Amino acid sequence: MRKKIVAGNWKMNKTLQEGIALAEELNQVLAADKPNCDVVIGTPFIHLAKISDIIDHKVIGLSAENCADKESGAYTGEVSAAMVKSTGAEYVILGHSERREYYHETYEILKEKVLLALANGLKVIFCIGESLDEREKGIQNQIVKAELEGSVFNLSADEFKNITIAYEPIWAIGTGKTATADQAEEIHAYIRSVIADKYGKQIAEDTSILYGGSCKPSNAGELFAKPDIDGGLIGGASLKVADFKGIIDAWKK
Numbered sequence: 001m002r003k004k005i006v007a008g009n010w011k012m013n014k015t016l017q018e019g020i021a022l023a024e025e026l027n028q029v030l031a032a033d034k035p036n037c038d039v040v041i042g043t044p045f046i047h048l049a050k051i052s053d054i055i056d057h058k059v060i061g062l063s064a065e066n067c068a069d070k071e072s073g074a075y076t077g078e079v080s081a082a083m084v085k086s087t088g089a090e091y092v093i094l095g096h097s098e099r100r101e102y103y104h105e106t107y108e109i110l111k112e113k114v115l116l117a118l119a120n121g122l123k124v125i126f127c128i129g130e131s132l133d134e135r136e137k138g139i140q141n142q143i144v145k146a147e148l149e150g151s152v153f154n155l156s157a158d159e160f161k162n163i164t165i166a167y168e169p170i171w172a173i174g175t176g177k178t179a180t181a182d183q184a185e186e187i188h189a190y191i192r193s194v195i196a197d198k199y200g201k202q203i204a205e206d207t208s209i210l211y212g213g214s215c216k217p218s219n220a221g222e223l224f225a226k227p228d229i230d231g232g233l234i235g236g237a238s239l240k241v242a243d244f245k246g247i248i249d250a251w252k253k
């Protein structure tokens, strides 16, 4: 059975003190009212070690939002997968469209990052998704397939079991414009079929595919009710405990 997951992606938000306060509050709220899905928070690097000590890892998983494409050495300013792992984090988000677009992360670079993350015992939340222009041209399926083939389909079946996919249409990220549940389901089912073609039906069935892009408490229930949507990767709404909890609770309905 695949996991239901609600993962937060804080992006470049929250000072260390604000991040600690947010994690503490979430930890308390989820201790009082246990989620019935896996919960993960993706935070900036500087928060990881402190937050790792605060949260109950049985309830909340911890994720970085990136890691280096090199193992170690003279790469000023970079943070390696081994360093991420040493903080107590269990996950890393890779391939986010903001990293692809603003930091020019190519399929090849992401392939290296994924390999290093897995080699260091991290699970990967791997983001894929098309732009508005690509959606309007009707080539969204080709885009997500190419993103998978370019960076994760080199993995063995055993390695691929540590990958969670996050489908995030770029036109829906931070725009308030959500894909409809039907639109999301259609492409999630397609993504699962592509994984089945590559790794077989069982692995495809066991792979969690999250939806991301303006997911909020008011639309999470409808999205998560779809058979191929296994949760969400949440940006803006992960920055407030009430909103994030509202999305987590969508799994209780």
Ligand code: PGA
Residues within 6 Å of the ligand: 009, 168, 172, 173, 174, 175, 212, 213, 214, 215, 233, 234, 235, 236, 237
């Ligand atoms: P959003 O971001 O929820 O703010 O649209 C989602 C994401 O980019 O992960």
